[in-house]
Amino acid sequence: MSAPRDSEPQIGRSVLRKEARAKLTGRAPYVHNLVLPGMLYGKLARSPVAHGRIRHIDTAAARDHPGVHRVLTGEDMRALIPDPHYGPAFHDQPILALDKVRYAGEPVALVLAADPHVAEAAAQSIEVEYDELPAVYDEVEAMTSKAVVHETLKPAGTFPDLKHLAGKRDTNIALDFHLRRGDVAAAFGRAAHVFEHTFKTQQVLHVPLEPFVTVAEPGDGRLTIHTASQSPSFVRSEIARLLGWAENRVRVQVPFLGGGFGAKLYIKLEALVAAAALIVRCPVKVAASMEEQFYTLTKHAATLRIKSGVDANGRIIARACEVWWNGGAYADIGPRITQKSGFTAPGPYDIDNVAVDSYALYTNLPPAGALRGFGIPQLVWAYESHADMIARAIGMDPLEFRRKNILREGRPQATGTVMRDAALGEVLERLAQRMRWNEPFDRGSAALRRGRGIAIGFKASISPTTSVAIVTVNADASCTLLCGTVDMGQGSDTAMAQIVGEVLGVAAEQVSVVHPDTDVTPYDMATLGSRSTYHMGNAVRRAAEDARDKLLALAAELGLAPETTPIPDLFRHKYGMQAGNVIGMGSFVPAYTPTDHASGQSDNVTPFWMVGATGVEVVVDTETGHFEVTRLVNVADCGEAINPALVATQLSGGAIMQLGFSTSEQMLFRDGQVTNASLAEYKIPGMLDMPARIENEAVAGNERGGPFGAKGVGESGTFGVSPAIANAIEDAVGVRLSALPLTAEAVYRALRAKRGEPLEDA
Amino acid sequence: MLVPNEYRGPEVATARTRASAVFAADGPAVSPFELIEPSALAEAVGLLDPNDSSVRAAAGCTALMLMMKAGVLKPRRLVSLRRIEPRYCAIEREPRAIRLGAQVTLAQIERSAVVRAALPAVCRTLERLANVRVRNVACIGGNLAHADPHMDLPALLIALDAGLVVHGGAGVRTLAVAELITGYMETALAGDELIAEVHIPIHATRRAVYRKVTTRSADDWPALGIAIALDMNPDGTAADARVVVSAATDRPTRLGEVEALVCGARIDDALLGRAGDAAAEQALIGDQHGSAAYKRELLRVHLRRALREAASAPPAAMTS
Numbered sequence A: 001m002s003a004p005r006d007s008e009p010q011i012g013r014s015v016l017r018k019e020a021r022a023k024l025t026g027r028a029p030y031v032h033n034l035v036l037p038g039m040l041y042g043k044l045a046r047s048p049v050a051h052g053r054i055r056h057i058d059t060a061a062a063r064d065h066p067g068v069h070r071v072l073t074g075e076d077m078r079a080l081i082p083d084p085h086y087g088p089a090f091h092d093q094p095i096l097a098l099d100k101v102r103y104a105g106e107p108v109a110l111v112l113a114a115d116p117h118v119a120e121a122a123a124q125s126i127e128v129e130y131d132e133l134p135a136v137y138d139e140v141e142a143m144t145s146k147a148v149v150h151e152t153l154k155p156a157g158t159f160p161d162l163k164h165l166a167g168k169r170d171t172n173i174a175l176d177f178h179l180r181r182g183d184v185a186a187a188f189g190r191a192a193h194v195f196e197h198t199f200k201t202q203q204v205l206h207v208p209l210e211p212f213v214t215v216a217e218p219g220d221g222r223l224t225i226h227t228a229s230q231s232p233s234f235v236r237s238e239i240a241r242l243l244g245w246a247e248n249r250v251r252v253q254v255p256f257l258g259g260g261f262g263a264k265l266y267i268k269l270e271a272l273v274a275a276a277a278l279i280v281r282c283p284v285k286v287a288a289s290m291e292e293q294f295y296t297l298t299k300h301a302a303t304l305r306i307k308s309g310v311d312a313n314g315r316i317i318a319r320a321c322e323v324w325w326n327g328g329a330y331a332d333i334g335p336r337i338t339q340k341s342g343f344t345a346p347g348p349y350d351i352d353n354v355a356v357d358s359y360a361l362y363t364n365l366p367p368a369g370a371l372r373g374f375g376i377p378q379l380v381w382a383y384e385s386h387a388d389m390i391a392r393a394i395g396m397d398p399l400e401f402r403r404k405n406i407l408r409e410g411r412p413q414a415t416g417t418v419m420r421d422a423a424l425g426e427v428l429e430r431l432a433q434r435m436r437w438n439e440p441f442d443r444g445s446a447a448l449r450r451g452r453g454i455a456i457g458f459k460a461s462i463s464p465t466t467s468v469a470i471v472t473v474n475a476d477a478s479c480t481l482l483c484g485t486v487d488m489g490q491g492s493d494t495a496m497a498q499i500v501g502e503v504l505g506v507a508a509e510q511v512s513v514v515h516p517d518t519d520v521t522p523y524d525m526a527t528l529g530s531r532s533t534y535h536m537g538n539a540v541r542r543a544a545e546d547a548r549d550k551l552l553a554l555a556a557e558l559g560l561a562p563e564t565t566p567i568p569d570l571f572r573h574k575y576g577m578q579a580g581n582v583i584g585m586g587s588f589v590p591a592y593t594p595t596d597h598a599s600g601q602s603d604n605v606t607p608f609w610m611v612g613a614t615g616v617e618v619v620v621d622t623e624t625g626h627f628e629v630t631r632l633v634n635v636a637d638c639g640e641a642i643n644p645a646l647v648a649t650q651l652s653g654g655a656i657m658q659l660g661f662s663t664s665e666q667m668l669f670r671d672g673q674v675t676n677a678s679l680a681e682y683k684i685p686g687m688l689d690m691p692a693r694i695e696n697e698a699v700a701g702n703e704r705g706g707p708f709g710a711k712g713v714g715e716s717g718t719f720g721v722s723p724a725i726a727n728a729i730e731d732a733v734g735v736r737l738s739a740l741p742l743t744a745e746a747v748y749r750a751l752r753a754k755r756g757e758p759l760e761d762a
Numbered sequence B: 001m002l003v004p005n006e007y008r009g010p011e012v013a014t015a016r017t018r019a020s021a022v023f024a025a026d027g028p029a030v031s032p033f034e035l036i037e038p039s040a041l042a043e044a045v046g047l048l049d050p051n052d053s054s055v056r057a058a059a060g061c062t063a064l065m066l067m068m069k070a071g072v073l074k075p076r077r078l079v080s081l082r083r084i085e086p087r088y089c090a091i092e093r094e095p096r097a098i099r100l101g102a103q104v105t106l107a108q109i110e111r112s113a114v115v116r117a118a119l120p121a122v123c124r125t126l127e128r129l130a131n132v133r134v135r136n137v138a139c140i141g142g143n144l145a146h147a148d149p150h151m152d153l154p155a156l157l158i159a160l161d162a163g164l165v166v167h168g169g170a171g172v173r174t175l176a177v178a179e180l181i182t183g184y185m186e187t188a189l190a191g192d193e194l195i196a197e198v199h200i201p202i203h204a205t206r207r208a209v210y211r212k213v214t215t216r217s218a219d220d221w222p223a224l225g226i227a228i229a230l231d232m233n234p235d236g237t238a239a240d241a242r243v244v245v246s247a248a249t250d251r252p253t254r255l256g257e258v259e260a261l262v263c264g265a266r267i268d269d270a271l272l273g274r275a276g277d278a279a280a281e282q283a284l285i286g287d288q289h290g291s292a293a294y295k296r297e298l299l300r301v302h303l304r305r306a307l308r309e310a311a312s313a314p315p316a317a318m319t320s
């Protein structure tokens, strides 16, 4: 192109994160720091009851509290918005509880005051009378329980495959997904061995260090929302829908996020704060506390039953999976997780006969949604624990068993979609090499036993989703990228700038990125599910190519040499001075074939496959059950690594997050009430919990549909961690754990049970 | 624990900022209170009210602020000790004891060469107590007065026979640390009494260890704490043993039976086994760190390990 090629290739370069300096010097903007003139602070009163009818809300004491501006309840919302329910899959979640509460911690009233401490004190004086209703907490019980969380199902209408659920009554099943391929019953009949195991995962949460926060600013027939959101475009359309407004009357701005991990998707505080600001006609801010994150969005607990038929050679010939997802009181994106993860529930293996039944269930617990993996870590926990259990039972090495069954390039996967550009085999082999699997392993002493384990998982991307981008080339050849991807710590600003730089022949450092502002940045579905590098990356690439083509056309128009004329000269010749812009636009939506409702079959369920495997070494104290992960090896296929340093930190970050979900994190409940809603009692891993050795590798891959061969990697590090640890524990001390988290007490109890001396119950 | 781990109905069900408020630009959600910074300990004592528990002394405020943010403490007045006489911020080596002023920070103790030489177990315990930010501001007086059963230091100080000098409206008295903590977050201090000094005896022959057992993350509060101090006779038998368990009991508790077994005995495998079993007789409380049954097994194992470590630890005089 006409740009003086003043830069190295931008793809494959570990460009320093663009925001690193701003963050390290405390200058990066966050919504938590935003203060607007005349702003009121809102504090929520929440339900202490898990399921109950609201008989009466007494807000008098709060209203009379000195300094309180206004107290709002669900009825105030209903006066502004006829049907004040929101949600991406179901319109089931009221902005403030209406008539009924469905989980302990549900917002019931909002107190507004100029001083947040006043609002908080007043919120405590709100008295609510409830008629308690029977509640259901367990996902399997929810299938048949008399306690029903929602009287009627209210699908949002956005997803065609949920439409058939509209108006369904007296059920807690928000979605059932089924997949049938081959003849499972017949294959079980001729299998040499049949294995059936049940696994459980616990409810955990994202714990971004920046809790949920939103500021809404009413204007002249307009509303500006500053929010820590991963999905500004969705916020705009959903708020516009609720208010019955055109989308351009709602402006959503998102600066940096202090972590998101799937928590800050769709609507969280935005509808509440927007409605409150419109009612009181001044800016309103609601900033959740760390504790309140426990009442906002969590990761699904799940029960997973998996049954496999294996032939005499160790080939899996049949597999049936049943999964019950504990979605909590509001569906959020749970039904999508139920369906999309259902595509790969049988695992990355070549199995001719498979059946999947996956159920999204409502319960009276805090809502569950997306969390770094979109259901995949729960599934991998089951199928990779199951894989080791089978291998041990048939006397085959766990690596060998996986090798024998792994899905190879060009073979159809459970949905019938042929797998392409997914380096499952290579990832498994690289992991085995790094683990030195074929070499002797030091097993430690009788008291401190050592063991090792591996696990591999894969994921279909969420499809079809849209991204749009704009690249502006300024008259001095600097470039500005307008894109709706939210940089929440993953480094997307940097990677997107590299793509622009590569196309236009400028250094990524010279490309500035405008953060999401729906008045300015074009549509993007959301920053979720490792989709941005692929989807937005493609849109950005196209936008940059469009700009490049326009520059070339400009050169031709001016009669200048397209390959050698510097960009600034083009503008000077055209406009007589340093002036003007060239604007490139690009959009991307991949092809997709919906799965058949009855069989779950489709010839194209995903634009790309994510592959991640983890190996661990553990040391187990056989006297106490305490164990330590001494080595953590993560290998993934992310196609071409646009920024190798970012890829490595995504892999280790994902794996460490999953390490917490595997060993120490667990929401505890009594009668549906969280009993450990603080970081003092809900323990995320600290520095001292890091494995002594952490290794990350991206195998050489190429995703043909991706920008410069790249695809997503934000979740791959999470896939294999939990089962790899459980497999290593069994390798070390011969006990098998089937429920997360893998606590020292659980290991100890299993060791005692194995000795025939079970420890008495708690 | 500092943060109540019970969801206590509507009161806790409101939007409330807890430990997290440090992240919020809007500041902690606490109600207004009076803050006084007297320049003398006697003055501070005078500002307390024996009949009003909402008047509190404030040292490093690490425990206080969490209780305030959690809404379990709504002080009317805080009497800050940060400007009282400098001697209460000093560590002194006396002939037979280390004297710590109540306002000495945990980090000061941790980094003190004098303490490390005479009482290495104290420094080692501090290295894994909370985190560096807490230790930089938390004071030994506040630490002991807080009386949360999951604290690390009280068990060790009891094993080391530490004592306190307490100033109150009724005058000055001394008290053993063992007598200080009377129950779950309860102390023997009157409402107008303040810890002024902590004295930890030093004996050249004393060997001490503290074992912090965590079950969730490494920087967690302990699921179980075991402190042991003893002497070793030249013939290889142990003498004058103190064995204290904490975190699994509602307050630090001496294990008299274990002490009796150990005194005069050789610390061999047989004795360790018996001592572990004797310790496991102690009634324990389960919590979110582990069930009572599991903690009993942890105590059995870690008591053996702690005893072996104590017996083979160099006496204080030999560590430099």
Ligand SMILES: Cc1cc2nc3c(=O)[nH]c(=O)nc-3n(C[C@H](O)[C@H](O)[C@H](O)COP(=O)(O)OP(=O)(O)OC[C@H]3O[C@@H](n4cnc5c(N)ncnc54)[C@H](O)[C@@H]3O)c2cc1C
Pocket: B002, B056, B057, B058, B059, B060, B061, B062, B063, B064, B065, B066, B081, B102, B128, B129, B130, B131, B134, B137, B138, B139, B140, B141, B142, B143, B144, B145, B146, B150, B151, B152, B153, B189, B193, B194, B195, B196, B219, B220, B221, B222
């Ligand atoms: C994140 C975190 C993690 C922690 N982890 C651990 C841990 O692992 N192990 C552990 O042992 N501890 C732990 N702690 C507790 C910590 O040790 C205590 O909070 C701290 O020692 C209290 O000291 P302070 O000076 O901050 O007390 P303050 O908060 O100022 O006061 C605490 C109490 O003591 C009273 N008080 C203060 N000074 C005096 C005095 N001179 N005389 C009488 N009463 C007084 C106050 O009125 C108050 O009731 C942790 C704390 C935090 C915040």
